[in-house]
Amino acid sequence: MYRTRPNSVDRRLACRAEDVQESPTRLLSAAQMQAVDARAVAQGLDSFALMTAAGEAVAAATIDLLVARPGRVLVMAGPGNNGGDGAVAARALHEQGHRVCLWRFVSRSDPSPATQGDAASDAERAFADWQGETHHCRLDESQLPPSLAELIARADVIVDALFGAGLSRPLEGVLAEVVALVNASVARVLAVDVPSGLDGNSHQVSGACIEATATVTFFLFKPAHFLYPGRALCGDKTLAQIGLGDAQLDPAWPVCQLNEPAAFEAELPVLSNDGHKFDRGHVLVRSGPMVSTGAARLSAHAALYCGAGLVTLASQEQALAVNAAHLTAVMLKHCDTVSQWRELLQDSRINTVVVGPGNGVDEHTRGCTLESLAAGKRCVLDADALSCWTDAEDRRSLFQQLQEAAGMAVLTPHGGEFRRLFPELSAEDRPGESASRLHLARQAARRTSAVLVYKGADTVIAAPDGRAAISANAPPWLATAGAGDVLAGVIASLMAQGMPAFEAACAAVWLHGQAASDLQYPISAEQLLTRVPDVLRSISPVNR
CATH class of the missing domain: 3.40.50.10260 (YjeF N-terminal domain)
Structure with missing residues (x-):
């Protein structure tokens, strides 16, 4: 308090x-x-x-x-x-x-x-x-x-x-x-x-x-x-x-702020009376194989529930029936290979993609991640999309593509994923100063030219230009299976609707934490799916 x-x-x-x-x-x-x-x-x-x-x-x-x-x-x-x-x-x-x-x-x-x-x-x-x-x-x-x-x-x-x-x-x-x-x-x-x-x-x-x-x-x-x-x-x-x-x-100091609505509310989506669904963006989410489809569906539903105009789930053939049985408003596309994913990305109406939730740590996830960045789409890279870069050469190729994307991507690692993706970041990078979550997130954001959401009990959101926000509203019971997949979908939804990457990440993290606080212990990811839109509704300029 x-x-x-x-x-x-x-x-x-x-x-x-x-x-x-x-x-x-x-x-x-x-x-x-x-x-x-x-x-x-x-x-x-x-x-x-x-x-x-x-x-x-x-x-x-x-x-x-x-x-x-x-x-x-x-x-x-x-x-x-x-x-x-x-x-x-x-x-x-x-x-x-x-x-x-x-x-x-x-x-x-x-x-x-x-x-x-x-x-x-x-x-x-x-x-x-x-x-x-x-x-x-x-x-x-x-x-x-x-x-x-x-x-x-x-x-x-x-x-x-x-x-x-x-x-x-x-x-x-x-x-x-x-x-x-x-x-x-x-x-x-x-x-x-x-x-x-x-x-x-x-x-x-x-x-x-x-x-x-x-x-x-x-x-x-x-x-x-x-x-x-x-x-x-x-x-x-x-x-x-x-x-x-x-x-x-000193106006030259990079801004660090507590992550509250004041940090992002000016950038929340505003609807036009004569608009249509494509004005609110089209999110493409990559699904995992048949035995791990739930994570991507959570992301897809979160993107749709938080206002994206359209959401498509790209599914492997073996998982089509499983995904179809759980989807209604979310569209479904067949996608088995990296080349098929590349073809889907050619649709100019798709402006934001989510790669990683339940996708598998393999060459296909690596390929789809790089293709998404190269296609110039806004990208949310989560879970397996952050863990499949097994050696320094792999990571260099990812960082180069992220730098070329120049602020179009949001990375959402928890502690283990961060250490795997940035093993070289340590206190030695800041002589005489220990590396807190804030320092590490800022270093990683500068290194990748991406927005970093360093998840934890004190989640830090950092932008490549040095701006940062610290989240303090998430309760301990937010640490539950699937919660991160919901967060990835909320970030993608807000980016698809035109919010800049940093503000979208700040808003999504705050909404996510506030929804969990409102629900109280215990909660499930499915409950978060329905509560996050309620919280967004309460602060949205559309409803004022």
Whole structure:
């Protein structure tokens, strides 16, 4: 769950209300957020006013977690600006009658400003303004102070203001001990920015990490809030506005966004009053052999149910009777060989094809995949169409054809299929940075000039130009047989109706997840088939 909290201190900030981002859709990496802060200062915004607003938002989120009034709050503050946010929050909570103890972690034994860097820093000013109970602990301590363990055990809420999203090293030594005690405690835990130990650039955890009940962050969410493992570590997420706005964003940054209707609704199909079915595209789906026809039929039905004007299933002769027994509005064509598939593709009315579901990992699937790309059709490559490239030379031929197709294709691999198709992608491709699902999807999209739907609990959609979207609405019960085949058909349907590949993929992934959430556990792929059109109907501009 996530929510937004409006700016509570606008009157003190040099920022017009219309400059504040109201949508939580845009996501920023830790490095981008640091650049936003630097721009704000360069543009004349009061950095201490920003810290004060952030700290007051932390205090408000802490109060939301407190069951008892007044409550016992332990603020664990690190040496940087995250710690400063914690100090501001401590003061605000104390003024509201809560019992607050601030435990400050410092890099040297003397915590005075003279030994902690710039005496005029915002964090030092915040610590100086706090006059309540304070304890200190050096980051290089060999043993955890017993009094800290006691405070952790007695706290109602623990505020984790140790380290923000910019932390890139594992938490070790005394910090790891602190994290272990906090995670084992009965206290509710509020993380400031991200749980300490979660890297906001790599989106990974390499050591100990706080397991938060809730997280409050500022201006815009980060990918690490919605990608695993961070998604599970953050708890409920609150976005607080503190006085930053669009003026601090660099327009050259590739957009990463949360996958919500705002990301794609402008491109949803709009019907013309004098249109006909061919205006909404013709999808061609390749079927598998007699014993594996169901997957392709799920894709074909999904394409038809989501608005494609026509859908044809191309079937091997041995499977014609089986497919005919299950089809009514979906048309059926005989297709045994790659050359027959090539002939079907010559029909100019067919503008989108689906290859892979139940097709078999063989040379025929490889051939039909390459022919589809060469024919200039919009392509959705799923399942076996992603797993039949057994060696590097095969993959090079596929990637070359994808690059020539230039954004006309959507690839929909799950983790295993991704590793088979892109075995060379690894952390080494990004020196000093672990490869999260977001990084990998973006690399693969650039390499293939295709849209990547990297499926999982935190599905990422990536475009060749660097745009990306992270899906956060899919429930765990969406992981069921045939669900991916339905998704392939929905993507193809929207592409056939004219949606660009990236937006079609974003829309299909969101619709797919929302349909599963609406159905609740347990579900089947057949139920998804009927529910996805209902969800599309609810947001379609055609019905407004």
